[in-house]
Every structure is written in C-alpha cells, then in structure tokens.
Amino acid sequence: MVQVRFLGHAAFEIVGSKKILVDPFLTGNPQATARAEDFREIDLILVTHAHGDHIGDTVEIAKRTGAKIVAMFDVANYLVENNKGITTVGMNYGPTEVDGVRIIQVPAWHSSSDGKYSIGNASGYIVKLDGKTIYHAGDTFVFGDMALFNELYGPIDVALLPIGGHFTMGPKEAAKAVELLKPRKVIPMHYGSWPPIVQDPEEFRRLVGDKAEVHVLKPGEVLEL
Numbered sequence: 001m002v003q004v005r006f007l008g009h010a011a012f013e014i015v016g017s018k019k020i021l022v023d024p025f026l027t028g029n030p031q032a033t034a035r036a037e038d039f040r041e042i043d044l045i046l047v048t049h050a051h052g053d054h055i056g057d058t059v060e061i062a063k064r065t066g067a068k069i070v071a072m073f074d075v076a077n078y079l080v081e082n083n084k085g086i087t088t089v090g091m092n093y094g095p096t097e098v099d100g101v102r103i104i105q106v107p108a109w110h111s112s113s114d115g116k117y118s119i120g121n122a123s124g125y126i127v128k129l130d131g132k133t134i135y136h137a138g139d140t141f142v143f144g145d146m147a148l149f150n151e152l153y154g155p156i157d158v159a160l161l162p163i164g165g166h167f168t169m170g171p172k173e174a175a176k177a178v179e180l181l182k183p184r185k186v187i188p189m190h191y192g193s194w195p196p197i198v199q200d201p202e203e204f205r206r207l208v209g210d211k212a213e214v215h216v217l218k219p220g221e222v223l224e225l
Contacts, residue, residue: 001224002132004158008032008219010054010139010190012160016130018043018101021067022160023138025056031193033220036060042067043099048138049112049122050075053193062086070098072105074120075112093123102128104153108140110168126153132225135159135181139190142173146180157225159183159212162190163204164197171199175207185213187223 002016007024008031014020019042026032036057042065045058049072059079062069069079069088076090089096095104103125110122124138126149135149135156150156159181162168168190169177178186186208191199205214215223 002130002134002157003222003224004134004160004187005222006187006189006217006219007034009193010048010136010160010162011056012136012189013039014127014129014134016132018099018129020044020046020101020127020129021058021061022046022125022136023048023054023056024058024061025053027057029053029056029193031219037064040065044101045069046103046125046127046136047071047075047079048108048124048136049110050078050114050119051112051139052115054139055079059083059086068098070103070105070125072112072120072123078114078119104128106135106149107143107145108138109143110139110141126156128153132157134225135183137161137177139168142169142177142180144180146177150180150182154182156181156183158185158187158215158223160187160189163188163199163201164191164193165199166196168197171201171204171207174204175211178208178211183212185215185223185225187215187217 073090
C-alpha cells in the first residue's frame with residue numbers, strides 16, 4: 001500500500017517502502033498543519049522548481065534526515081552551492097532510478113527562480129513506488145504532451161494537479177489535463193493559500209465529471225492507493 005498525504009499548498013508526503021516528500025513548503029505555509037521538524041525519516045525530497053513556496057524546508061529536512069534531494073540539475077547545483085551537508089541528485093527531463101524508486105522528471109510550463117535570477121526549468125515528477133504511479137505536476141499550465149505521460153508511463157494511479165489559476169492552471173485547464181492524463185484518481189492542489197489563487201475545488205470536481213475520482217483533501221488527510 002502507498003499513502004499520499006496532502007501537506008498543504010503543493011506539498012505532499014508519499015509513503016511506501018520509501019518515504020518521499022515533494023515540495024515541502026511548511027514554514028510560512030498558511031495551510032500547513034505539519035512542521036518541518038515533524039519529519040525525521042525521509043529518503044527522498046523531490047523539488048519541482050526554485051520558487052520559495054516549493055523549495056520551502058527542503059534543506060532543513062535534508063540536513064536532519066539525510067534525505068537525498070532530487071531536482072533539476074541547475075536547481076540541485078544552486079542548493080549545493082548555498083548549503084553544506086546535503087546530498088543532491090541533479091537530473092533533467094527523463095527517467096532515472098534513485099534508491100530503488102523510479103523517477104521520471106517531466107516538463108512543466110512555469111518559471112523557476114530565487115525571486116531574482118532564473119534557476120533551471122520548472123518540472124513535474126512521475127514517481128513509481130511499490131507498483132503505484134503518482135504524478136505531481138508541479139506548477140504548470142495544461143499542455144498537450146501530458147497525454148504522453150499516460151502513454152509512456154501509465155496507468156497513472158493518482159495525479160496531483162494545481163487548480164489555483166493566476167500562476168498555474170485553473171479548474172477548467174486542470175480538468176482538461178485530467179482528460180489528457182487519464183488518471184484513476186486526482187487530488188487538486190496549489191489553491192486557496194493566498195487570495196490570488198482562491199478556487200472552489202467542487203467546481204473542479206464538476207468539470208472532471210466521471211473522467212476520474214476527485215479527492216479533495218484537507219491538509220493532513222491521506223489517500224491510500
């Protein structure tokens with residue numbers, strides 16, 4: 001069994017034979033119910049891009065737990081140059097395996113910077129763990145090549161998709177992404193954290209219809225696969 005726990009905003013914990021965090025933005029996250037210090041046994045941390053609400057507490061957690069940080073090559077280098085005592089796995093769009101976990105880094109349509117300088121490209125991740133496939137889209141707009149993710153790496157058991165608009169897809173575009181990805185289940189994310197990205201997840205559910213099971217999780221809630 002694999003568990004996917006929503007931590008608020010775009011942060012998730014994936015637990016199976018390995019423990020994985022994705023974009024662990026907890027400190028300063030108005031939605032978070034967990035704290036960075038709550039995580040003491042983490043194997044991998046996946047970072048989708050360099051914005052602060054996605055890198056978040058990555059370095060602190062990695063230093064304390066020894067977790068390897070997987071990120072776009074440029075983002076990985078940026079983290080290593082600015083922080084001692086961490087281990088990174090820099091990659092680019094494509095597949096790899098890290099400690100027995102199959103990871104495919106895929107494109108995302110978004111920027112990536114420290115707020116001043118561009119750092120690498122934004123990405124999403126397809127994670128294959130214990131026979132389950134999880135797609136974390138990162139921050140992105142919808143694009144037609146999402147259909148390839150299902151064709152090459154599917155079936156996708158759950159897709160974690162932003163619906164907030166303004167910086168990413170809104171509900172309409174995310175519903176189209178569901179049509180392209182064909183996941184069995186979907187969890188909306190990256191909405192409601194701040195006024196510009198307030199959305200109604202029930203509108204997203206309505207637009208998805210019977211194309212997938214929509215699970216609207218509150219921070220701290222878990223979906224079992």
